[in-house]
Amino acid sequence: MDIFEADIDKSHRVGVLVCAQASLASLGLLMDVFRMANQMPGSHRFELVRVSNDGAAVRHPDGVLSVDGGVALLAGADLVVVPSMWTQGATAIEHNPRLVEALRDLPEHVLVVAMCSGAYMLAATGRLAGKRATTHWLLAEGLQARYPEIQIDAADNLVQEGGLICSGGSLAGVDACLYAVQMLTDRATARGLAAMLVTDLNRGPQSRFMPSLGMRRHADKEMRRLQDLLESRCHEAWGLGDMAARVHVSVRTLQRRFLAATGMTPVQYLQAARIERSKDLLELERLPVPEVAARVGYQDRVAFGRLFKKMVGMTPAAYRQKHR
Template identity: 30%
Template sequence: MVHAAILTLDECYASSAGGFADILQVANAHLRRQQGAAAVQFAWRFVSLAGKPVTASNGLQLQTHALAPHERYDLVFIPSLHYGGRRRFEQILDRQAGACAWLLAQWQAGAWIAANCTGTFILAQTGLLDGRTATTTWWLERQFRARYPDVDLQLRPVITESDRMLCAGASASYLLQAIRIVERFAGQAIAAQTAKSLLIDVSQTSQVPYLPLLAERMHSDSLVQRAQHWLQSNMTRELRISELAAALATSERTLIRRFRAALDQAPLAYVQDLRLEAARALLETGDQGIDAIAGQVGYRDTSSFSRLFRQRIGMSPGAYRNRFQVNSAP
């Protein structure tokens, strides 16, 4: 048996914890069919520090086994946790000293550890990710970097692997993560059969098409706020930084300095992101041609627009439409 432990914490997502086990169960069915009853299969337990019932974020009660100090597993999975605000989330993290010590011992004994979405924070809390590559859900990037500055956080890949540790992006990426685990322990053929059985698209290897270009950044700089409003109203025009500075009655140097301090980018880069986000919305909801969309968001040269779109979004405008267009047909 490949012995797996699913570390079940209060406020975890039941879909992440239970779904991971479901995929192992389907893999077992393929293993038995291909290799017979004697096949090496997955066995799992839902575990917690005290071994008491755990309440998932949706209110579901999950029965668990207590963590046994000397019991060793081949694999440990940390499901994603519900994020109820920064303060509450960090309080949850600060209560995990016992779980972190157990995770460290499991890894040192040779176990693989897979952390999903916000579960990556738990793994980072052990110190094991310091100096190693990891990923997590994109919208908690700044909080993760602030709390764990020694981790090499990468948001482009859906899954990262480093020294027997697999980290994955936003919660639903546990599907891809579980398939990767099945491949690691049972081989590529069983992993492919499992993915096909469950309609899991294993071609999704990048988070880039899902990442917003305009991350919300709270600031109180009134000059920058006025600049943002002006740029949003004029983004389809050919813009010069001198024109923006004149409209705001300030110098170009002051404008650029304060814009960078508030939003960590230059004003014209902000305009570029505005245009691309507008193009995304048009591709998702409309049926205009690429030429028309490029012109509508402020680009006269379609080839330049397409090249920039691919560079920033990770795929061509046409491919993006094929994947994300909302079907309005009844």
């Protein structure tokens, strides 16, 4: 039997890490999810155990947070949840070494959910090395730079690697908790809980909320000029050599500088520019989808549709219907 297969008639212990860097909204959301789950019909119940670095109440900037004790209470946990730390992920690691050690030493069968920048604390354990993970798209570049051995995929709202589950922005933590409920119980229970929370069980990729054309608040004028070119002439066939020639650098230098400036590769940027232009065409014109694809540089409608759905979270036809 799979180690994550749901048991029947079981109370599940859920360890909740509490620290001064935690987002109160994130803490409240995750606790509400499991408290609401206890109102669901059926035999599965969730016991919430709040744990701090030293076992004492936490002096949070927004008030004192009570806890149930220290990391010893994680013994016997079925699930441990790390709330969002918003922009204080690195600080949380520094000030909560026992929590990091406890995460590192959890048995393999224990599920771990890292909400948003809670991924920093999970990354600090070394357990994500060589694995995929996600976090809020705005923080992904910093997390990737700090832990280059982890494959950060900011486009995904939810990433599971074995028993490790990471989510995107703070509200995506609800998705992660619902997913953990599904793994500990069953899909029907998770679906019913999602309905009670007035949300979807799967809300699609985080890429729907990312600024699709990357960051422009950088000082590299040549890369900004190339961004303008790729946006205005996205329908043209661009190779890396063509892009590099435009800014008078080598391909290798182009790739390094463009990624550093925008958080995207040049090819990713070109794809994003094409998808943004196609969204405009779908909203404003009555062109068939194959013609929309051709107008933004794609002759293969299937490839265009696949990329559009990956980046936008719906098909071109569905996008047109929603936005017209």
